[in-house]
Amino acid sequence: MSISINLHHQFPELTLDVDFDAPAGVTALFGASGSGKTTVVNAVAGLLQPDRGRISVAGTALLDTSAGLRLPPHKRRIGYVFQEGRLFPHLSVQQNLRYGRWFAGLRGPSQAEDHLVEMLGLGALLNRRPGDLSGGEKQRVAIGRALLSEPRLLLMDEPLAALDGPRKAEILPYLERLRDETQVPILYVSHAISEIARLATTVAVMERGQLRKAGPTGDILADPSLAHAIGLRDTGALLTGRVVAHHMDGLSELAAGGGKLFLPKVPNALGEQLRVRISAKDVMLSRDRPVGISALNILDCEVSEIRPGRGPGAFVRLKAGADHILARVTKRSVNALGLAPGLSCYAVIKSVSVARADVGADVGTEASSDHA
Amino acid sequence: MSISINLHHQFPELTLDVDFDAPAGVTALFGASGSGKTTVVNAVAGLLQPDRGRISVAGTALLDTSAGLRLPPHKRRIGYVFQEGRLFPHLSVQQNLRYGRWFAGLRGPSQAEDHLVEMLGLGALLNRRPGDLSGGEKQRVAIGRALLSEPRLLLMDEPLAALDGPRKAEILPYLERLRDETQVPILYVSHAISEIARLATTVAVMERGQLRKAGPTGDILADPSLAHAIGLRDTGALLTGRVVAHHMDGLSELAAGGGKLFLPKVPNALGEQLRVRISAKDVMLSRDRPVGISALNILDCEVSEIRPGRGPGAFVRLKAGADHILARVTKRSVNALGLAPGLSCYAVIKSVSVARADVGADVGTEASSDHA
Amino acid sequence: TVFAAASLRNALEEVGNTWAENTGHRLRYSFAGSSALARQVEAGAPADLIILANEAWMDHLDGQRLLQQDSRVDLLGNALALIGPAGAAPLDLGPGIIERLGDGRMAMALINAVPAGIYGKAALETLGLWQEIALQVAQTDNVRAALALVALGEAPLGIVYHSDVLAEPRVQQLARFPSDSHPAILYPAALTVDSRSEAAADLLEHLQSPIAKEVFLRHGFTIPSE
């Protein structure tokens, strides 16, 4: 167990009650606005003193109210990336980056710094002032600053929420590299499913101050019982696939879901492992193998579960090779096709319906258990 | 012609050069960040004095540099809804609402006020202070405030950009009612296609200070040549349909595109006219009528144009009944299916892929020409 | 209206109020520093009678033709006193002063600007002590501040008007400077040219009456011998 969080705190309008352990890697905190995500993160950072609780990171207790232990923030060695960056406006980018290092007793330039500057693409910014930077650049500096203090744990509270689409897309690859190249566990708050799908190893879903469910990202995102918490249109399965070919016509071919998956060209090298989020709403089902249809991806599946919702829709959980796919169809279609668990059918997915943002580098399950 | 805008202004880093006429109804200004949308709107409001130009609303000139006419902002009788609301913090909601009325010489309560308060759902807020309001409530008040001054023209600069999803969804219907129930022309800035698709009669696309193209919403959004300006994933056709049935299983049936369109239940009454945006990426094509497939909507079409992009994709323009549909498929599929202009084929659309936000009340073309 | 040096306040009010009661005239005072009063009169202040603690300023006003001819009289005089804290032993005016002073300060009013300071300096010069004391002088903006310095024990010695010593129990007069050791200390009084009031002339007269003199003497002032 890398992070263990047990909190109880009473606000005038909300009772916070959270208890979960997260393995190494990226743990995403997900939940509606006001569900208490920031409060949890602040408690971990020491910026909020909860009524009761115990927080430990990699075995070191930061807070243990029963033992009277409440480390102040500056002794916790935790990196915190805030939504608004919070760069120090009077310092240059480089001085911002080194701020935490200095207090951690790490003086002067270092290999770690050079590496991070390169990884986050900050080389050209070092002498600039924060006021000059774009939102995306600011967040990269904030991430670098938090990491350079060599924290035990990195907290990120909606680090991308203030950025627009292109800026988000610019940062996400850096976060993936962060996850894959550093050993620091990350607690990541977001309510953008696509970010969580790309980054998180574990997801904890919060609702009105309480922990609703926590578990591996794939399971949580494809859990029809959480569809309402996550959002009907955002629910969908994560497929893991290996790049097997880049075709001349601009398509990349992945081996995934027990078949082939064609996507608009991905930048990754052959053999690389990717995770692809397939929104349930984009999956069409067919009893017979469709022919003469424009959709390129037709996966051979077996229905494993059908979960009708309150409205006109239903989730159909499918086994495709070793992976699971989630499809959202109308109840009418479930009846028309006579779908039932155990039946085999075909999942039809348009190549162009998979957004660029939904394809990301995967941290192999084996790799992540190594960290733990 | 309801609004006529001709502007030339030189910024250190941008030359603004815009010339377009917009009919009554909602005219959307669309373009990337920094393309000069706010500058245009500010020039119309009189907050920016352009180097040269002529602006007239319903025949009244507000600016005519060649004639030396530059009305100051407070004499233009223009309502401006800003992105951040800009409510007066020291006034109550009601006082905010009446602020503009007072200067327009309209004192005391009025029918217009009662009507607008009801239409925007502000009844319960009248005695609250702006600081207490949620973002969505603030924007509704800002809209009411602008409208109550009985402006000749309403300017809205990304009025929803600062709001999160649910809050956006809360306001959109009010904006639709605004468009349909008041006679005030609206100039609406946004870079959210779904808003534009729901609201706009006319769209003007801007790029680096220049007007790229202006025209009716349906044409612009479905114009493959603008796909890059609008965004590949956002391009798509607008279908107009009439509600013909609400089915027991939670689906509503529309007559659209020369066939039936099944959508998750819409709140509109039978016979009402709706506009539905069908993203090109959600449309699948098939040469033969597919059977045994979960998608409910299969429209009989004729290929009218194929426009391959630079990447792996291509746009296929289809004629479906009296409407047009745009589909985005891979070039590989175009070849595999042997698609060519004139060929007939089937467009397959999943009911659940049409987002709630993409279905809106339509202002009939006849109605809007009445206004003009 | 009477414009008078602030140090005259108690005595003048006593005399003046009696006069006002007896004659039924209304009497207003303005007490401030002599220089301020003189400048104000110069600027057209509504003063009928002015009494300054400073001949130079009165001469100045005279030069500006702001005073009624022949109205000027030297109303009062004063004596300079060497003071020390209560309980200090009396002192002869001589080198003993320097001894008593030690490395302490001699509190005086501004030696170039305020009359008490100017007189004090002259007196010390006459006594031949100035050269030695000069560097130890602490100058204040008025006599009362010098008195306060001695009263609070900040300065072991001070030079103030005789009239100031009486009411301060924390100080005591150690010696009185002989009246010939310094220019005569005079409080000149005069009617202004603007004054049309008979009453003002009457008051000026009254101020020179024996009853008034008695009061002034009681407050420590002297009456010029002429």
Next chain:
Amino acid sequence: MQFLSPEEWTAVALSLRVAFWATLLALPLAIAVAWWLARREFWGKQLLNGLVHLPLILPPVVTGYLLLLTFGRRAPAGAWLEETFGLIFAFRWTGAALAAGIMGFPLMVRAIRLAIEAVDPKLEEAASTLGASRAWVFVTVTLPLILPGVIAGTLLGFAKAMGEFGATITFVSNIPGETQTLPSAIYAFLQVPGGEASALRLVVISVVIAMTALLLSETLARRAAKRVSGR
């Protein structure tokens, strides 16, 4: 009342009157100057700024002397004002108010200027699009929003005006009932033997009044700030 002699009461009342009018009349000018300094760029801005601060920097006696030279009855400005408006400053309580107002002016301008600089011009733009002319924008938006700063500045100016002495006594002298304010009275007491006790009493009174004004201003400013925050 036993505690204060009638004359002392007069001084207290006069001080209050002088400080009241000084602040009241200086206020509009202070707001105008503060606005000018905060919102406009013009030639001589730094000069104006320096001029405003002058009374804070100069020894009060000098200020009083300059006033006497400018507004005395024999002085050009003073004579002109008297002829044209029948307005006499010299040796009237109006002059005391002028002196007090001028001494408090820099404090008022500073506080108000900071408040104006904190107002978002975007709100003013919004008001103008709603039909408010510049003057109305100022009255209906800017002014209410800077109210906390105005209150703070006003009461600070008031407190300063209550305590002003050097310039006042030099300019308008020390005439009981006309120009003898509390501080002048304190001064007069300090000038005569045995006056310390009376002076102390008056000091206590003036401190109490000034402190009350100051605390009041903080409270009022806080309340106004809360109101202005929109909650």
Next chain:
Amino acid sequence: MQFLSPEEWTAVALSLRVAFWATLLALPLAIAVAWWLARREFWGKQLLNGLVHLPLILPPVVTGYLLLLTFGRRAPAGAWLEETFGLIFAFRWTGAALAAGIMGFPLMVRAIRLAIEAVDPKLEEAASTLGASRAWVFVTVTLPLILPGVIAGTLLGFAKAMGEFGATITFVSNIPGETQTLPSAIYAFLQVPGGEASALRLVVISVVIAMTALLLSETLARRAAKRVSGR
């Protein structure tokens, strides 16, 4: 130099020295008090606030007299300081500095307090998560960010210190070369008939110095503000 007599030069130099030290030493205390007032809630806060403002409100002579009562050599605080640190205020230029510092203190505190209130506590939080203890947060984040306010306050205090007269002469009297500051010299000239010209010369000098300081402060503060804005 023809323009000023050696004695006047001494006064100018002394004034500068007094104002310099007064401001320098008052500054840390002013920052501490301003921080306390801006960031903490405590019992007696309003009392402290009032106390800080006192020198602004009281007639300077009273302040001087109170100083004499407190820091005179016979007074408890004065005696204690002398015994413990050998620190003597009475009749020394140090006393003049004390008086000047106290008179400028409220102006410094006000300016700095406003600057502190404008600092976003979130930046301080961010610094603490990066390992900075409270004191370090203050030194590395808060202090640089309030620099414009500190500069403005400091120079305002300096200008006030240059002009202070009433409290200084009452407290430490007027000893040429030791406590005779520029304003005392001006006062002395004004006391004698015909001294106006000499006084005017000194007034011009003190105004020039104070104005230079003031303009300098505005420029420095603007530059610091620009720096702090992160551009």
